[in-house]
Amino acid sequence: MLPMFQRGRRWERFQHARTEADALIYDTIDERRADGEGERAGTAGTARGLANGDRDDVLAMLLAARHEDGSPMTPVELRDELMTLLVAGHETTASELAWAFERLSRTPDVLDRLTAEIDSGDGDAYVTATVYETLRRRPVLPNAAPRLVMEPVEVGGWRYEPGVCLIADAYLLHHDPDVYDDPYAFRPERFVDEQPGTYTWIPFGGGRRRCLGASFAMLEMKIVLRAVLAHHELALPGPEDEGARRRGITLSPGGGTRTVLRARGESRVPAAA
Numbered sequence: 001m002l003p004m005f006q007r008g009r010r011w012e013r014f015q016h017a018r019t020e021a022d023a024l025i026y027d028t029i030d031e032r033r034a035d036g037e038g039e040r041a042g043t044a045g046t047a048r049g050l051a052n053g054d055r056d057d058v059l060a061m062l063l064a065a066r067h068e069d070g071s072p073m074t075p076v077e078l079r080d081e082l083m084t085l086l087v088a089g090h091e092t093t094a095s096e097l098a099w100a101f102e103r104l105s106r107t108p109d110v111l112d113r114l115t116a117e118i119d120s121g122d123g124d125a126y127v128t129a130t131v132y133e134t135l136r137r138r139p140v141l142p143n144a145a146p147r148l149v150m151e152p153v154e155v156g157g158w159r160y161e162p163g164v165c166l167i168a169d170a171y172l173l174h175h176d177p178d179v180y181d182d183p184y185a186f187r188p189e190r191f192v193d194e195q196p197g198t199y200t201w202i203p204f205g206g207g208r209r210r211c212l213g214a215s216f217a218m219l220e221m222k223i224v225l226r227a228v229l230a231h232h233e234l235a236l237p238g239p240e241d242e243g244a245r246r247r248g249i250t251l252s253p254g255g256g257t258r259t260v261l262r263a264r265g266e267s268r269v270p271a272a273a
């Protein structure tokens with residue numbers, strides 16, 4: 001953190017929030033350790049199959065993990081991993097899913113085709129393409145890959161000196177008409193027979209520091225979309241697209257994707273909003 005930001009009321013609020021969040025996380029770690037979890041290496045859930053009463057969540061695996069010298073992870077290391085999962089893993093995927101529902105409820109023909117694929121039980125080409133297209137059209141981290149220049153480098157005829165921060169902007173790239181035909185249309189069809197390109201689709205950044213959770217995030221999104229659309233239909237919330245607002249580190253739908261969810265095949269009484 002730059003020292004210039006480490007003062008004033010916002011900094012105090014941030015510190016207070018961080019202390020509260022840390023206390024919750026450390027309490028959970030202490031409780032689980034007090035239950036005897038993680039005393040033996042590699043006993044967590046999926047690592048060796050589930051024994052009776054063993055938990056199989058992420059914390060259980062981290063508690064059971066060992067460093068190369070055989071030592072367990074320290075509370076600070078555990079806290080850092082859990083905080084990374086929460087900030088890098090939860091906020092991003094949740095916001096991206098909110099955009100998926102926002103786009104779907106405003107693009108009925110896509111929603112119909114997706115629902116038909118889910119109902120048919122025949123593969124997942126269209127749901128995968130829908131996830132790709134959501135990530136293209138609404139990247140939640142548009143400044144996807146910031147890089148600090150360490151030694152002079154030339155990009156596109158421009159020379160950059162050490163200390164400069166270069167940012168590949170996913171939003172601009174994803175809406176470049178030279179790269180994507182009709183770039184502002186929400187059209188999963190573009191990814192049905194063609195995989196997104198490494199250098200033309202960068203919602204997860206790229207290169208060595210590309211998002212570690214990319215495959216996991218896409219799997220989560222597909223599972224949630226299927227689970228919701230198998231049993232519910234979305235009603236059009238209104239003709240206007242939702243604008244974006246910053247939420248934590250991500251860009252999320254400005255109105256929180258309010259939509260009407262109806263149980264499929266039932267009366268037109270909303271099941272939940």
Ligand code: HEM
Nearest residue numbers: 088089092093096144145204205206209210211212213217
């Ligand atoms: C739709 C959901 C997600 C999006 C859009 C997203 C996006 C990104 C982006 C743009 C970066 C920076 C990549 C770069 O600098 O080249 C990143 C890094 C990272 N992401 Fe994600 N992410 C998502 C989900 C997740 C999940 C589910 C996890 C973990 C379970 C995760 C863990 C990480 C980690 C650990 C890094 C840092 C990688 C490094 O610096 O080596 N992300 N993510």
